[in-house]
Amino acid sequence: MLIRAENLSVRHGEAVVLAGVDFTLAPGEIVTVVGPNGSGKSTLIRALIGLEPAATGTVTRAPGLRIGYVPQKLHIDAGLPMSVRRFLSLPKRVSDAQAEAALARVGVPGLGPRPLARLSGGQFQRVLLARALLGAPQVLILDEPTQGLDQPGTAAFYRLIDEVRAETGAAVLMVSHDLHVVMAASDRVVCLNGHVCCEGTPKVVSAAPEYRALFGLGTGGAFALYRHVHDHDHEGDEGHGHDPAAPHRAHPHGTHAHVHGPECRHDA
C-alpha cells in the first residue's frame, strides 16, 4: 500500500471538514475523488500528502514515497518573468535534456523558453504535470487538473494521465467534479461529502443512490439500483442491507460524523 488513511478526521478551526475517512492507494491504480464544492476533496488530498494534520485517525505513507503533486491552484503573477524552463528546475534543478523530454512527454515540446504567465490553461496544466513527472513519482496527485479546460482538452489530459500511468507504473490520485469525464480513466472512485459516501468502480459509484442524490441525478431507476446492489461485494457489510424501496438522501455537508464505506452503504 502506498498511502493509507484510517478513520481520518480533519478540522479547520472548529469545523470538522472530514470525518471517519478510510482510504487506501495501491501501486499503479488510478483513483478519483469526486464530490460537491466544499466536500473536503482538497482537504483529503492535502492530509494524505501530509500538508494538513489529522485531528483524529492516522495517515500512513510508504517510507520514502515519491509524490508528484499538482495543486488545484497556482497563481502565476502575469508580470512574473519566469520561463517554463526555469520553472521546471524548481525546486530541483534538471538538465535541459530532462526538461525537454518531460515537456515532449506531456505533449508540449519546445515550450521551454516561453514565459510561464503567458501559457494557455491546457499548456499550463501540462507544464505542471511535466514538473511533477521530473521527480519520478510513485504517486501522482492531481487536484482538479482539468479545471478551465474544455471537453476535448479534458479528455486529452485524462488520456495522457492514463499513458503516464501505463509507462511509469505510478499510482494516480485525482480530484474531479465530473465523474463522467474521468470514468474511462479511473479504476476506483471515492465519492466524498465530508465523509466517504460511497466508493467503488466508476460504474458502481455512478449508479449509487448516494452519488446520484449528491449530484441531483435522481435515483437512477430500478436497473441502476439492481446494479448497485449486485455489482460489488458486501462482505463485512452485515446489517446494512440495501432496501431498494427505501428513500435515499444526501447528507447536508458538515452534519455527519459516521464512518461510511468501504462500500456504498445507506444509513439505517
Ligand SMILES: Nc1ncnc2c1ncn2[C@@H]1O[C@H](COP(=O)(O)OP(=O)(O)OP(=O)(O)O)[C@@H](O)[C@H]1O
Ligand atoms: N485553510 C482553511 N481554513 C478554514 N477552512 C477551510 C480551509 N480550507 C478549506 N476550508 C473549508 O473546508 C471545507 C472543505 O474544503 P475543500 O477545499 O477541502 O473542499 P473541496 O471539496 O476541495 O471543494 P472545491 O470542489 O470547491 O474545490 C470547506 O468548507 C472550506 O471552506
